[in-house]
Amino acid sequence: MLTPQWLDALRARITLSAVVGRSVRLQKAGREFRACCPFHDEKSPSFYINDAKGFYHCFGCQAHGDAIRWLTDHQGLAFMDAVKELAAEAGMELPAPDPRAAKSAERRASLSDVTEAAQRWFEDNLSAPIGTNAREYLAKRGISDASARAFGFGFAPDQRQTLKAALPFDEALLAEAGMRIAPEDGGEPYDRFRGRLMLPIHDARGRVIAFGGRTLAKDAGGAKYLNSPDTPLFDKGRTLYNLHRAAPAARKAGRIVVVEGYMDVIALAQAGLAEAVAPMGTALTEHQLELLWRQADCPILCFDGDAAGQRAAMKAIERALPILKPGLSLGIVRLPAGLDPDDLVRERGAAALEALLSRPQPLAEALWEFERDAGPISTPEAKAGLKARLLDHVGTIGHPDIRALYRRELLERFSALAFPPRYARVFGREARRGEQARTSAPAVIDRLQQLAKGGARDGFGLAVLSGLARHPGEISRHEEALIHLARAEPALGPAIDALLALSETLDSPAPSPISGAIGLPALPDRNLYAFLIEGNSPDLVREDLAEAVSLLVEKPALKAAKAAATARFDRDPEGSMAEQGRLRAREMALDERIKRLGRKRAASPRDDSSRSPSPGAMTAQATD
Template sequence: MISPATIEEIKNHVDIIEVVGDYVTLKRSGSSYKALSPFSTEKTPSFYVVPSKGIFKDFSSGKGGDAITFLMEIDGLTYVEALKYLAQKYGIEIKEEEQSDEALEAQNRKESLFILMNFAKDHFQHLLWEEEEGKSIGLTYFRERGFTDESIKDFELGYSVEAWDHLLKTAEAKGYKRDLLEEAGLVVTKEGGKVYDRFRARVMFPIHNISGKVVAFGARMLGKDKKQPKYLNSPETELYNKSRVLYGLFQAKQEIRKEDRVYLVEGYTDVISMHQTGIKNVVSSSGTALTADQIKLIKRYTDNVTVIFDGDAAGIRASIRGIDMLLEGGLNVRAVALPDGEDPDSYARSLGATAFSHYIDEESQDIIRFKTKLFLKEASDDPVKRAALIKDIVRTITKIDDPVKRTVYLKECSDLLGISEQALVAEQNKLLIQKSQEQRKPNDRFDGPPPVQPQDMLIADGQEADQLDIVKVIELQERESARVLVNYGKSSIVTQEEVSEELLSYFLAEVEEIQFTNPVYKEILEIFKRKLSEGVIVDGDYLLDHGSEAVKREVVNLMTSRYEVSENWEKKFQIYIPKEQDHLKDITYSNILRLKFRIVQHLIAEENKKLKEATDIEEIDQLLDEIHEYKKIEMSIAQSLGNVTVK
């Protein structure tokens, strides 16, 4: 485990703007920075970074935390891996100390898998370059495909020999355990216990994660055994989830940022061939349909995608169906089809680097025009097919969020399809209304109280308390209490008795007999109490370091505001907007009153339930007396608040 001193040093050096800025384009917004969420396919920025607090908050996905949490979320790193990444980034020496046996075992297991995959990659490379079978079969194949030795080494290509257990024996001789080899997907155990290599007599394409570590392999068969698949991939493991990986992204990510565009192709060899032509901002979905996670990966680096289709009309029609997902992901999509019988690998070798790049630039079209022309040929004069085509094209256009772009595309499609623009607009509006209705369907899941101010939930004149869900309203008030403590617990206030006192001490004394109902807010309150009993007043930063995962997530919410009053109101227009910290006395006092007010309402509701079920006269009299006393307290608090009417 990394020592606390080292962790503290890493946190002191980290600039969250630098860390997050490696993944998303941040724009200043007041004292914060904002961007489109890297975790969702939103169209309006709701991802905020607050450098003064060292935290980020993504309002679209709910994720939030510090720079370490961001790396864990964005790259799927463990806590220790994120710390090591930051230590390397800022040149900090890692000092480690002992950790629990369970945590150490889990960490070592994952590290062992990475080490084993790297060993396998080195093993396959050695066979390719040093062993006779690898050189005569694997290396010859790559060179015949036109791959240079430099490209072969850059992509760390290799070869697996035609033997049942060559890797297994080599790995075990080096001390690697058989169960780890199976967990990594490198060997297979048949019924009966026979163990053999998964990859045999194949050229090997290592698949890297975004950090450059090998997590899986793609393998192409060179023989003519029709019983074996042409391509064989690693199974999904702890390291490898194929829906979250794009082949070549590690090698391409810097060039994608530089060019602000990515080329999307189908296979491993397509990626490598295009690299050799000088087009290095290229990735592959590895022959599988695009997934939402892969689209999010792309969007981290650019909003512009050009899809390159092989020169096969049937194949284009089959694969273009998934392009709508790119549009839904908020990406600007262009497409280009290669001549019949060609793919990026073969055509790049045929034309050469300059001519191939020129062809891509000249022939690419926006995806709507491309799709319309493609299916228009198929529809020909068949009215049924033509009607289906029109609906399909309009459905694709509705995936585009920008209404101006939609209008332009509808006009263009009207000309191409020979149908009135009004008819297309009518179909579009029908689909948009349907989409809007689907998005407004109620969501029954409750993930905690929404970020609204409890004072917005005050009981209106003439409204009975039991008409509200008082329990949830209490939870909202508990959230507001936690928010005040997290942000201002170290501040001082002048109490109602005109005595200067620490806000935290005053608050805790006033709510000493109150038990919070929400477990997260209760834990936050208990941490404040415990540390105060030790003579220490803590704040949100302490909770981010020492709280549970649930507490850390909620503290980020409590410390982050999506909206901020522009400083221009005061500087430019001389309009002074009161700041919350200037009114801590009133905020704290009224917050405590509202919390007590809601609790009293809840007690009244509970007593009324008992009263309805009571049959004993003495019990009824006692309940009536208690309700009367609670009502008096409720009225007193309501009058103190000054804006609540209670019947």
């Protein structure tokens, strides 16, 4: 077990500037060192290292940490790998693990010896006469000699027993390392990789843990690409190809790019894009996504432009949705049909790819387009199916705020598609259904007046519904939220039903038939919210109404959660009390957000006449 005292002793034995100086050019500055920050682009140094205190700090981006943090954040190492590397440098022994862990570590070390030896043998074969065809293939693919050496290309002869004869390890160890296959029927074991161009797969510390092999035979019946199986060293769902090289480049570039295959990674590296990685021939896993988010807040998925590539991108999106966190997302790049990144770079140059990578599509937009384009949506049933799929995706999102925002954005897009503005054309002229709108408007006013006379417990709710009445073009944007609210708060139901009926009569962003001052109930705090003040811009009204509806919907949800937590007190008193405390804190935060929503708008200077408009002077504009 690593105790705080042991970690402090490790930090004391390490000279931080020596660790950082291996990858960053440092300048002496008195008792400290300084440099241009490796975590963000800058022209003048704001990154300082203090060896006496054992920490670094950037006054530009606020990056801060010690030697362990440097290796995890800048080099991309796992915590224990960083500790082991520093301990070896400091000459310190790690606290003794239990015997089983020690035996497992010893076994992994032996397997690592196998993979390292196999890599040296593959490289030797590539440069020997037996590797002529493999070298010709590399040249045909445009892989330079420098890239071949940098990425460790090798060659596995097309024979069944050559690796066994070349490496001085017993059969069991070679099989456990994934280099040999022992048939289940008891037949003679044989080499796994035969007649293939070989690439080593490294862990985050740059150690060879597995291999990928591409067949060179044109008429080969097997898989084009073959990876090592999972071993004690290699877990394909927890490994990203080229991460050990891409992590430092990603921190400097401020992005990391995910492509489908090894050759794409190498093509991008030759084009000057060193921050590319690839999964191990399968869909991105949750663990791989976590690895990516350690390098950049918004990794860019750049999969092939064919149908398979787009399916891979969609699978990655589905894996990401449940684990999205504030500030962490994915960007999606759609390549031209039929091209992969390697093809694009060779045919159109690095600038063409860079142009796409500089404008990645946000995850929510990509999700919408994937589902919208999944099939025809010309019938009501197909549209309902689209909506159901979108809501199914939203339901998988774990973070409540992100889930609410995705729901709103995707439903807004769906409403715009399914319920476009309707026009009746008579003799070439547009005729709006004004009579229907005038019929619906009194119903809204009547319901809101009844709500006010009934002593509405929630003045904020009355204010929000009155705001929607003043700006009916905004009602359809919040249809789903209002339906849920009507179910949760039956007292608001009649007014919400009237608002939704009014929304159905609107044909265009025309002036609303509801006057802001005639008929609607008087609200003592009406000037606290932008949507109740005359003259505010449509964007301001839309922004505040969206936030207000979100807050209004969250209140009954919190109330129901508190009731559920209270109900389970008898069987789980400790958990019930903790949950009630958490929900009370959320309720207080919600109330503060409502107050802040009013305060930020009330602070804008206005003269008395604009704050107290005369009847008839507040005809609201429905904004679409």
